[in-house]
Amino acid sequence: MDMGIKGRTAIVCAGSKGLGKGCAEALAAEGVNLVINARGVEALEATAADLRKRYSVKVTAVACDVTTAEGRAKLLAACPDPDILVNNAGGPPPGDFRDWDEKAWHAAVEANMVTPIMLIKATVDRMIARKFGRIVNITSAAVKSPIPNLGLSNGARAGLTGFVAGLSRQIAKHNVTINGLLPGPFETDRLRSMLASGAKASGKSVDEVADARRKSNPTERFGTAEEFGAACAFLCSAHAGYIVGQNIVLDGGAFGGTL
Numbered sequence: 001m002d003m004g005i006k007g008r009t010a011i012v013c014a015g016s017k018g019l020g021k022g023c024a025e026a027l028a029a030e031g032v033n034l035v036i037n038a039r040g041v042e043a044l045e046a047t048a049a050d051l052r053k054r055y056s057v058k059v060t061a062v063a064c065d066v067t068t069a070e071g072r073a074k075l076l077a078a079c080p081d082p083d084i085l086v087n088n089a090g091g092p093p094p095g096d097f098r099d100w101d102e103k104a105w106h107a108a109v110e111a112n113m114v115t116p117i118m119l120i121k122a123t124v125d126r127m128i129a130r131k132f133g134r135i136v137n138i139t140s141a142a143v144k145s146p147i148p149n150l151g152l153s154n155g156a157r158a159g160l161t162g163f164v165a166g167l168s169r170q171i172a173k174h175n176v177t178i179n180g181l182l183p184g185p186f187e188t189d190r191l192r193s194m195l196a197s198g199a200k201a202s203g204k205s206v207d208e209v210a211d212a213r214r215k216s217n218p219t220e221r222f223g224t225a226e227e228f229g230a231a232c233a234f235l236c237s238a239h240a241g242y243i244v245g246q247n248i249v250l251d252g253g254a255f256g257g258t259l
């Protein structure tokens with residue numbers, strides 16, 4: 001299926017590894033030119049070079065912390081006018097809510113709520129003027145079903161989801177959409193570090209914890225960044241203009257609701 005976005009330009013935040021990289025790759029495969037970002041230069045440049053080589057699209061790498069105003073300014077200077085924006089950043093740390101002070105809450109809200117909102121604000125009006133825009137926020141299955149030790153994520157991402165639920169309906173008439181992709185367990189560095197902290201807390205090995213986690217999922221496996229990227233590319237496609245303000249859970253069926 002041709003996604004109808006060849007020649008478009010996308011910003012993919014936090015796109016050097018994991019789910020962001022999966023999205024960048026799926027968009028590159030559709031002929032989308034990319035501006036990708038991460039803090040670490042080495043992995044970012046390696047991903048950019050790999051995507052350029054394999055997909056013959058233009059890939060600009062912007063090394064910065066997207067959760068800071070300076071980082072976002074650098075990213076937008078490289079690409080002030082994207083057709084597609086994939087919002088993503090690292091997730092907040094796990095823990096007990098008694099240990100999180102105001103600073104921890106401000107950091108989580110800045111990274112996982114304010115940052116995507118600021119990038120949407122900076123780009124959405126030109127998408128509206130052009131009558132095409134696709135914005136995908138990578139959040140978490142925790143938005144649908146809170147994860148007890150990820151309270152910072154549950155809270156900050158729910159805030160973003162609430163804001164875009166309203167905004168997405170205000171701008172849909174201009175063929176500009178905003179949707180959320182809510183990952184369950186995908187095999188990335190983030191998951192591996194969560195499994196390691198689970199192993200430490202329980203006294204089990206990382207392999208034991210990973211096996212139990214796989215078996216607890218209806219698919220009995222973790223998701224892949226390629227699967228995640230394919231869903232993102234479809235939401236960014238020319239065909240997806242009627243998918244508005246949705247929060248699509250990609251979790252192998254782990255969320256047990258009928259709807």
Ligand code: NAP
Binds near residue numbers: 015017018043066
């Ligand atoms: P990952 O494999 O650890 O990759 C994170 C990517 O984000 C890297 O490219 C990293 O590069 C970049 N990054 C992190 N902080 C950044 C920042 N402040 N500015 C710019 N780039 C930044 O993580 P992932 O699994 O893809 O997770 C992506 C998002 O989905 C996270 O918010 C995570 O919490 C959420 N999520 C993941 C899962 C899962 O199972 N994987 C489940 C639910 C939710 P640098 O470190 O070099 O900056």
